[in-house]
Amino acid sequence: MRYILFNDQLVPRDTPTIDIEDRGYQFGDGVYEVIRVYQGKPFMMHEHLVRLYRSAAEIRLSLPYSMEELQTKLEELKQKSPVEDGMIYIQISRGVAPRNHGFPASTVSPQLVAYTREMKRPQALFQSGVKTILLEDIRWLRCDIKSLNLLGNVLAKQAAADQNCYESILHRGELVTEGSATNVFMIHKGTVYTHPASNLILNGITRTQVIQLCQEKGIEAKEEAFTVEQLLAADEIFITSTTNEIMPVIQVNDNVIGQGKPGLLTIQLQEAFEQMIN
Incomplete structure (x- = not known):
């Protein structure tokens, strides 16, 4: 029972x-x-x-x-x-x-x-990476509160599903905020970027751990907003959450990211996270 x-x-x-x-x-x-x-x-x-x-x-x-x-x-x-x-x-x-x-x-x-x-870990997706879409962030201005008001997130997640994608990456104007149920990271020339913790995003528990892992591994990490254009030109992208851990993104809309497979720094962070939970 x-x-x-x-x-x-x-x-x-x-x-x-x-x-x-x-x-x-x-x-x-x-x-x-x-x-x-x-x-x-x-x-x-x-x-x-x-x-x-x-x-x-x-x-x-x-x-x-x-x-x-x-x-x-x-x-x-x-x-x-x-x-x-x-x-x-x-x-x-x-x-x-x-x-x-x-x-x-x-x-x-x-x-x-x-x-x-x-809830089984999505191990196969950790290896293959996932496809995403871009979507305007229409949610309220207190996304830092983990409230029960999730209709905007639900609509964004369904929009991704309607296009056979895993997640919607949200943006307010030109600035990327987060996913419908994830935080978003991009890597450019060896530096990891993610939107700063503010009222526009939920400060994810896994998000904070990834930043800490970067510090421990000597990887430069910046809590700095980036644009849609910068996201699409990234060397690597990954999303994080409690249930998704560190999930590689291999495509945004029709744009293939990197080589279309999880990048080396993303894999390094996945391995470090694996060691931490074990």
């Missing part, structure tokens, strides 16, 4: 129900995180929880648990519903209240749901 964490209780997965006036359901009023699990062990859980609590604070959502209490509950969830290679999903809404755009009374408690799921 699979269990979920529902508020502060571990219950069978088919037990809880979500009220129709939950603000997560009606407004997307909440935040979430996805924590990768490798070989039965959560990867960088603390960093994910720090970001979760930051996102909550940015939308003025006061969580009823300390970070330590939530981490303990998530560990208990993983023991009750073990996963070998997969993820832990956490979602917290502002709670259940009569529908009104303004915040509900302070007596309304946030609603937390968390569960585990098996």
